[in-house]
Amino acid sequence: MTFRSKEADHGECGARTVRQQIIARLGERAMGARELSQALGISEKEVYRHLVHVSRSLKTAGRKLVIRPFGCRSCGYRFRERKRFSPAGRCPRCRSSHLERPVYAIC
Numbered sequence: 001m002t003f004r005s006k007e008a009d010h011g012e013c014g015a016r017t018v019r020q021q022i023i024a025r026l027g028e029r030a031m032g033a034r035e036l037s038q039a040l041g042i043s044e045k046e047v048y049r050h051l052v053h054v055s056r057s058l059k060t061a062g063r064k065l066v067i068r069p070f071g072c073r074s075c076g077y078r079f080r081e082r083k084r085f086s087p088a089g090r091c092p093r094c095r096s097s098h099l100e101r102p103v104y105a106i107c
């Protein structure tokens with residue numbers, strides 16, 4: 001009667017899914033979409049798509065994918081409590097498109 005305590009990764013040649021890689025990377029440190037896209041070799045658009053699913057699976061695991069507050073470079077407006085993972089297009093206060101890029105983290 002032996003029970004493997006370690007997760008066996010046979011069957012997929014050791015390759016982890018993109019979502020698992022995102023969770024592993026964000027578990028180490030907060031990263032932006034551009035960094036993630038370069039680290040994983042996928043487009044930023046794909047990163048945003050995956051983040052939605054990553055967020056859901058983390059929720060069921062009792063954890064949370066958070067968007068670090070980011071601001072407008074022109075007027076200093078802060079985007080807080082943003083729910084969407086894609087970057088904001090314009091500042092709601094001054095209409096500037098010079099916005100900081102959001103960074104994602106797992107907590």
Ligand SMILES: [Zn+2]
Pocket residue numbers: 072073074075076077091092093094095096
């Ligand atoms: Zn602004």
